[in-house]
Structures are given as C-alpha cells and as structure tokens.
Amino acid sequence: MRKVYTWKLARAALQLGDRTAIMGILNVTPDSFSDGGQYFDPAKAIARGKQIEQEGADIIDIGGESSRPGSAQVPEDEEMRRILPVIEQLAATVKIPISVDTYRSSVARRACQAGAQIVNDISGLRFDPEMAKTVADLAAGLVLMHSRGERDTLHRQGRMADPVRDVTESLTASAAKADNAGVAAEAVVIDPGIGFGKAAEESILVLKSLSLFSRIGHPLLVGTSRKSFIRSMVGDGPDARDWGSAATIVGAIINGAHVVRVHDVTQARVLANVADRIS
Numbered sequence: 447m448r449k450v451y452t453w454k455l456a457r458a459a460l461q462l463g464d465r466t467a468i469m470g471i472l473n474v475t476p477d478s479f480s481d482g483g484q485y486f487d488p489a490k491a492i493a494r495g496k497q498i499e500q501e502g503a504d505i506i507d508i509g510g511e512s513s514r515p516g517s518a519q520v521p522e523d524e525e526m527r528r529i530l531p532v533i534e535q536l537a538a539t540v541k542i543p544i545s546v547d548t549y550r551s552s553v554a555r556r557a558c559q560a561g562a563q564i565v566n567d568i569s570g571l572r573f574d575p576e577m578a579k580t581v582a583d584l585a586a587g588l589v590l591m592h593s594r595g596e597r598d599t600l601h602r603q604g605r606m607a608d609p610v611r612d613v614t615e616s617l618t619a620s621a622a623k624a625d626n627a628g629v630a631a632e633a634v635v636i637d638p639g640i641g642f643g644k645a646a647e648e649s650i651l652v653l654k655s656l657s658l659f660s661r662i663g664h665p666l667l668v669g670t671s672r673k674s675f676i677r678s679m680v681g682d683g684p685d686a687r688d689w690g691s692a693a694t695i696v697g698a699i700i701n702g703a704h705v706v707r708v709h710d711v712t713q714a715r716v717l718a719n720v721a722d723r724i725s
Contacts (some may be wrong), residue, residue, distance in 0.1 A: 447513065451665045454632040455543050455563040455587040462661030462665045462704040464637075466718035469505040469667065469707040470498035474528045475512045482701040487530050490707045495536040503716035505564065507707060508533055508557075513568055513642075519597055525553050530560050537561020545589070548674065551576040551599070558584045558619065568593055568600075568642065570620035572623050578627030589635050589667055590620040594643035603643035614640050618662055635705060646678035653694060656701035669707035670694035692717055700725045
C-alpha cells in the first residue's frame with residue numbers, strides 16, 4: 447500500500463495515495479519527441495488542455511522547451527512566449543491545477559503569476575540556483591526529477607555503477623536543498639527521471655525499484671510514457687510503444703507511484719483505476 451500524502455500547491459491541495467493522480471502532458475513546442483508541433487499553436491494548446499481535463503487528468507503539465515535527446519535550449523523569452531498565454535487561458539477555465547515544466551526560476555515565477563501552481567524541474571534544482579527560493583516564495587508545489595549532467599548533456603551520460611543508489615542520493619540532496627530554501631516538505635514530490643541520463647536497463651531497474659525511493663519521504667511521480675527505453679523490451683512501432691507505455695504505467699502504480707505523467711490521459715485513467723483496485 448502506498449503512503450497517503452496531501453500535496454500542498456500554491457492555491458490548492460491534492461490527496462495522493464488512495465487514488466493515482468494523472469498528470470497530462472501538454473507540450474507547447476515544435477520539437478518534442480512524441481507530439482512536437484501538434485500543440486505549438488496557442489489555440490490548439492488551449493483546446494488540448496481543456497480536453498486533458500475532460501479525459502480525467504488531475505494535473506496539466508505545460509512545457510515550452512523539449513528535453514528529448516538532441517533537443518536544444520530555447521531562449522528564456524521564447525519559452526515564456528510559448529507557455530504564458532496558454533497558462534493564463536487555461537487557469538481561467540479549468541478546475542484542475544496547472545504545472546509548468548521548466549528549470550528556470552524566472553519562467554517558474556511568471557508561470558505561477560499567470561496561474562500555474564506546480565513547478566516541475568527536470569534538473570532537481572541543479573540548473574538554476576534561484577529556483578528553490580523562488581518556489582518557496584511562490585508557495586508552489588515542486589516536482590524534483592533526477593537527471594545527470596548539464597542541460598546539453600542530459601542524455602549523454604555514462605553508466606552508473608549503482609543506479610538505485612545514485613538516484614536515491616541525488617533526490618535526497620535535491621529535497622534537502624528545497625528544505626533549506628524554505629520549500630515546505632508537503633509541497634515536494636520526487637521523480638526518479640526514467641530515461642534521463644539512464645541506459646534502457648538502468649531505467650528498467652529504477653522502475654522496478656520505486657518502493658526504495660519512497661523511503662526518501664515524499665510522494666513519487668513517474669513518467670514513462672512513450673520513452674525510448676520501452677523499445678528495448680517490445681521493439682519499435684507506434685502500437686508497441688503505446689502498449690509498452692501502458693504496461694510501464696501499470697508497473698509504476700503497482701510499485702508505488704502516486705502520480706503518473708502521460709500523453710494518453712484516457713488510457714492512463716482506465717489503467718490507474720484498475721491498478722488502484724488490484725494493487
């Protein structure tokens with residue numbers, strides 16, 4: 447059984463544990479690996495955000511910079527130009543909280559001023575020394591993801607001698623940094639970063655070991671949806687990747703994930719409802 451938490455956000459709270467929360471992905475980018483360009487137009491992104499809520503998501507996660515292998519950084523002002531109008535419109539119309547997927551403190555601040563309540567930082571507070579204090583000042587929810595290397599080398603890392611220990615130690619350090627900056631413990635969720643700086647077999651081992659990360663003392667968020675490590679188990683092809691994603695989502699829930707970050711919200715809601723009943 448998962449431990450039950452109350453995740454404190456800027457203006458709301460989410461109960462985690464009794465029921466798996468679904469975080470629906472909304473990439474406002476031209477180059478994300480799965481849906482790049484599909485929602486780059488603000489009107490299409492806003493329509494998709496409303497649809498994500500209707501499909502049963504508990505959170506909408508909006509990002510303006512792709513972090514796929516080979517992706518390049520976008521200027522800060524361009525990241526804001528992409529996401530702020532979408533966040534502003536959705537915050538005024540949807541009932542579920544909005545998360546901003548960014549590692550920049552200035553973007554996080556503007557996004558939360560526009561209506562976001564969660565900051566999802568793929569660097570685990572490593573890239574921007576002001577991020578922890580910014581989140582504390584905003585009283586926002588915070589997702590700390592494990593990754594290695596700098597922004598341009600996230601996916602060019604060598605093998606880890608002990609992936610579970612590396613992820614545990616890194617996430618523990620990120621949580622301590624958040625705490626030292628004044629971020630409430632109840633605001634923090636941790637993400638082991640499947641596919642980030644990890645070979646396929648390392649990602650599989652991390653996914654199998656989720657219960658160990660729960661010892662850090664925070665709820666667990668897991669994102670496996672359509673990631674390349676799935677190919678090592680099922681081969682390539684859109685159907686294989688979608689069915690493989692479904693299997694990893696169920697595995698993550700059974701192994702203790704409180705939140706799953708997904709592209710296909712309708713599918714994930716069904717998977718979560720069933721996995722919650724049998725796990």
